[in-house]
Amino acid sequence: MENAVESSRLDKLRNIEKLGVDPWGQRFDGHMSIQTILQLPADLPEDQRPGVKAAGRIVSRRIGGKVHWLDLRDWSGQLTTRKTTSDDDKHEASEFTDWSSRIQIMLGQKQIGEIGWALAQELDLGDLVGIEGKFGKTKRGEPTIFAEKLTFLSKSLEPHPDKWSGLSDMEYRLRHRYLDLTYNPELLDRALKRVKIIRTIRSYLDGQGFCEVETPTLHAIAGGAAARPFKTHHNALDIPLFLRIALELHLKRLLVGGMERVYEIGRVFRNEGISQKHNPEFTMLELYQAYGNYESMMDLTEGMVLAAIDAIGGGYQRSYGTQAIDFSPPWARLAYGDAFQQHVGISMHDEAAVKDAAQKTHLAIAGKHHDVLVHELFEHKVEHKLTGPVFVHDYPAALCPLTKRKAAMPTLAERFELYIHGMELANAYTELNDPIMQEQTFSQQLAGLPEEDSMAKMDHDFIRAQRHGMPPAGGLGVGIDRLVMLLTNTQTIRDVILFPLLRPEK
């Protein structure tokens, strides 16, 4: 399907070829970043102007008879902080770093040469070009490269978005992420902050003596979490396989193997709904520390997140949407039972009262385990009030088949979740390392739950590993995407994942 814009661009492509010029460009060495050029002295007399060489995308164009003005963009910015000009009233404007730089180019018929001038006639918005010339200011005071040579680096055959309105249609943005990155600078800023956050987590953990490992993505049994897996098939072995839903069970095998501090940052896959907080594939950090427990994990989590905040800047007082979140340490620690008592008004151990409250909240109660009801109430009445950051610890034991029980109170498990802005950001246990008990919890399905929805999936291979002696350990899981959302004030997971899942077109 060709429209007028596209056919005109194809014509121009042919014209460039006729001039003997490669419209797709070649290696282009020795150019300077636009940011560097903009810092050169611009007020020198004409005969002393420094020679410069730049490369980038044409994002704006103003054409006179014998002079063309271009705006050239590259990604060398990061010196300027801007405010979003969001038309969305729900969220406050937030600051972001503009990683792009723009510089004006003057192409004059006399100065650019015959072929250069012919090429200039074939330029379109979106083309990539290299410019060599002198840097100075125009009469109006605009920093400008006065071009002496124009090098074609790549033709754009598709029209680019409106230079003033840019891109706003969400679907269009997601299906043309490359344009979104070019024309919505906040997105690029988030993507680069994400890189920084992950890099910081790695160096923080490495500094604590952890080592990063890679474990299989294809699992025979998708365990370690309660989620439906994606199913696939291996042809040569003719066996069904699942994409992993967690990293847990392989990392714990490494504990048995004597790797005392391990972590993995990797993709996991859950065949469930899509929402602003859920993408079918997302990035998890899991780590295990031999001879630690869930309290060691609290300290570690706090230190790691604070290091990430230090890396991207902006301080410990941060905003998320219209809400303020104070990350200043130490973060609150709140027992699950206390949080429950406080917001539901009854004891989580009072079975009759829990049943009663569940009924009043219109929860289906038939055949459900007491702990399941407790947690459903927790999710309805407590979770959204946990602005945090707060470590909620000591969970109902039946919900935690991979967790060690509290010695003094075996109905509770040594587990915490870190809540920030009502979101579960991290989940940690004192790991269950008793293989006999592990076998029991794997085989005890909670009433009313299909096995595929259960965290308790029997995995004999894992139990056999544990039977060889797994050290007592603390373990932690962190949803990296949600962490990036919180730290970059992003309301939807689709804006911290560069290519979130979409239904294919047509």
Place this chain on the structure above:
RNA sequence: GCGCUCGUAGCUCAGCUGGUAGAGCACGGCACUUUUAAUGCUGGGGUCUUGGGUUCGAUUCCCAACGAGCGCACCA
């Protein structure tokens, strides 16, 4: 999975209780060597997401499908 809303030019958007569509930018032509949302004149560009229905007539009303956004549910 359920509910609400949306789908009009390459992009951003108008389009009144139903009479087969407009603007800005982008694109083509003419003029201009100091413009910067350049300007002036001018031209081309649309299966109004798709398929049915109601109607003399549907972009508009109804039904369905497809795609998307938001909310709810699921995610023990």
